Amino acid sequence: MSADLESILRPVDNPMPPFPAKHVTIASGEEMVIRQVTRDEIPDILPHVAPLIYVERDFYDVVAARVYSELLSYYRYRIQDAYVLVAQIDGELCAVVNGRMATPEVGMSLHTLAMRRGLRIGAHAFAAKMEYHMDIMGQQEVLIVAESPIGFRRWMIEYNLEKRFDVPHELGGVPSWALTKELFDRARATLVVGRRPVPEELLEKAHAAILPPSDPPTPPEDLLAATRSQYDSTGTALILQRWRQEGKV
Amino acid sequence: MRSVYVIGIGITSFTRLEYPLSEIAAYPAMMAMKDAGRKEIDHLYVANMGSGRVNHQTGLASAVVDTLSLTPAGAEAIENGPASGASAIKTGYMAVASGVHDVVMVTGAERMREVNNLEATEFVATLTHPLAEYIYGVTLPSLAAMFTRLYMEKYGVTERHLAMVAVKNQNNALKNEFAHLQQEISIEGILDSPEAMTNNPYVAEPLRFFDCCPVSDGGACVILASEEVARKVERPLVRLAGVGQATDTHAVHEREEPTDLLAVRRAAAKSFEMAGLAPSDVDVAELHDAFTILEIVESEEVGFFPKGEGHLALERGETAIGGTLPINPSGGLKGRGHPVGATGIAQAHEIVHQLRGDAGERQVKDAKVGFTCNFGGFGNNVVCLTFVRGN
Incomplete structure (x- = not known):
């Protein structure tokens, strides 16, 4: 492929502020670091997403297939204004969340993929993603959908999201739900937690290596x-x- | 009366199960028959609370007996709310002890996750008093929360004690491959950390998320038999030595002292009396911890600890595996899960494992006497069972 054609195909990202890493004590007492990953780290994540494509429960197959595609697109410059956050415990990959800045005012939540289930690991990672859109990027609302009933309970019900059914979401064109600034402010005290800065030792461990999930969902x-x-x-x-x-x- | 023995046991995972209710009841029954090495069953009792309402299936015993190809054996369902399981065991006990039958299968099953959590909570709430409680929106978590608040004020139990029960039982469940919850939790994570209120929010204050048992699907089975039959089975002998049942007022507010669970006290006393044993003889117990507070209070009411001192025994580590009286080594309802109709049988299943000495990592050393308390309603219909190893 000629360099000229690549420059046409490759979208030019708009500037986005970085997500400052934070840490959360989860119900097990372990410290979970949530941080933004760079493009260079995507190949370290993909092998841990791929096996979930074959887990035919709770829509892991659909979500993992889509996440794989989105991460690969991010790595190979075929998605614009995207970001990826990961949640890690002692380096172990526990969750991946991603999204896009659709416009300067509107965020597009893509996926939340928990590799370790329970203990609100996915929920904490999702909250960090919303925090990124609202507090760091300063957006007015985020468009959200859920593939699984668990996602519906966690996002639509817990955050009391508003219907934006006239807006098709980027994920399959299905009707969107919206987290507005007002809804986020209401949820802030109970659902959006974590501390900054992350102690150096924790952050170093997270950056040192993205380790495989210790107990990922598996098919029977x-x-x-x-x-x-x-x-x-x-x-x-x-x-x-x-x-x-x-x-x- | 004849002596009654447990000759076979079986269980499913307690989780979300996608196969029909009659099969959830039948699979553990098949396991129990394999365990007992016997396919001939005289009579079948099926414990279940909500098949008609939740699963739109009535006549469950007829479905299960046919699924198991046990026709023309007699079969019937037993419903006694969350104590259906132990009630069914009690009924099976009477059938064998009286000499009416030699071998009785008691299987329990519930498929609660066919409906969402709100509907499941509403379904369980139908066991409350229809005019004095239910119509005002009472649910089991709300009743338990009011009870907990009173208990805290009267006896000095704190949220930390409740969290200690949650951590103990949920971490015990990690040693039980059939348990619903398979995640380790810690006091730091659910009570002390800055994120604890998000990790473990109030459901009905002072009860938090981790103080409540999960909504589970699951099935469990025991096969009861006469001594003559039991002696032919190649399994360690476990005798069902004591059966006690008692009731209390339907509406909780009508009790003279609402912090007393008199039905638990009386059912346990009857069970111990029949067995010719005392609470101090018990080596391992499975108590009905649908809410963490219940383990503490039941441990007092059955006579393990003085009234108001259950939380102190917990603090001293006496109820942990390795303590002087381990309670809920299976994870209890809190960790193993609570498919209501199956719970009482799952408790018996655990005790049989313990008395056989094959409970694996959660084995209580040299357990000879085991005890279960299956708590129906909000303590208005309770069944306690006492098991002994050997004769």
């Missing part, structure tokens, strides 16, 4: 279990018992 190991208990968190509860009774484990 056993096909029988997959068909009969796809939401079984152990994946193979019944199989396990059978194995145990047969002395296999």
Whole structure:
């Protein structure tokens, strides 16, 4: 591809202030760092997103496929005014959130992908993303959609989002919901937490390496279990018992 | 009366299950038959609270007995709110002890996540007094919160004590592969850190998110049999030695002393009396901690600790695995989950594991006597069971 054509295809980003890293103590007592990643770090994240494309529950497959595409697009300059934040505990990748500055006033929330479930890890990362749009970029509202019922509970219900159904969202053209400045200010005290600056030691660990998630969502190991208990968190509860009774484990 | 033994046990994961309710009841039953090495069952009891309302399925026992290909064995469903499981075990006990049947299967199941959390909470609230409580919007979390507030004022229990129960039980659940909650929590994360109020917000003050059990799907099963049958089964003998049940006023405000759970006290006393044992004989217990406060109060009412001192025993670590009287090593309702109709049977399932000595990482050393308390309504219908290892 000629350099000239690449300069046409590659969007020119508008200036966006950086997201200042913060840290949150999660329910386990662990310290989670939420920080912005650079383009150069995207190849370190992609291998941890790819396996989730095959997790057919809670819309992990759809979200992971889209996130993979968005991260790759960001890495290879095919999306404009985008950013990526990650949540890490001791370097371990726990969540990825991303979005776009659609206009100087309006943000476009793209995805929240939690690699470690529960303990509000995804919710804290999402809150940081909203903080970036509202407080750091100074935008007036953020357009949001949810693929999964869990996302709907976390965003639409917890933040009491307004309907913007006349505006198709960039994700599939579905009706948008909006977080306005007023709604964000109402949620600020209860949902948007974290401290700055991040202690140097924590930040260094986060920057040193993006480590693989220790307990990512996985498809059930056993096909029988997959068909009969796809939401079984152990994946193979019944199989396990059978194995145990047969002395296999 | 004849002695009654548990010869087989089975359980599903307690989580969100996507298969039909009758199969949630049938799978643990199949596991229990495999565990017992026996397919011949004289009678089936199915414990369930909400199939008609939540799953639009009635006649559940007929569905389950056919799913298991156990026809023409007799089958019926037992409904006693969240104590349905232990009530069904009690009914099975009577069937075997009386000599009417030799082998009885008791399976419990609930599929609560077919509806959303609000509907599930509303469904459980229908067990409150329809005219004195329900119509005013009372839910179980709100009743428990009022109860907790009174208990705190009277006995000095604090939110830290409640958090200690939550941490203990949820972290016990990490040792139980069938438990609903598989995330470690800490006092720092849910109580002390600047982010604690977001991590662990109030649901009904003073009860917070981590003080409440999750809404779970799940099933559990035990097979009860006469001594003659039990001796032919290649499993360690576990005898159901005591069964006690008691009731209290339907409306909580009608109780003379609302911080007393008299039905728990009386049901436990009956169970111990039948077993010829005392609370001090118990090595391991599963108590109905739908809310963290309930573990503390039940531990007093059943006689493990003096009234008003359960939280002190908790502080001393006596109720932890490795303590003098471990409570809820399975994770309890708080960590293992609470599919209401299955809960009482899951409690028995855990105690049988403990008494057989095969509870793995959560094994209580040399457990010989186990106890369960299954709490129906808000303490208005309680069933307690006492199990012993061997004869």
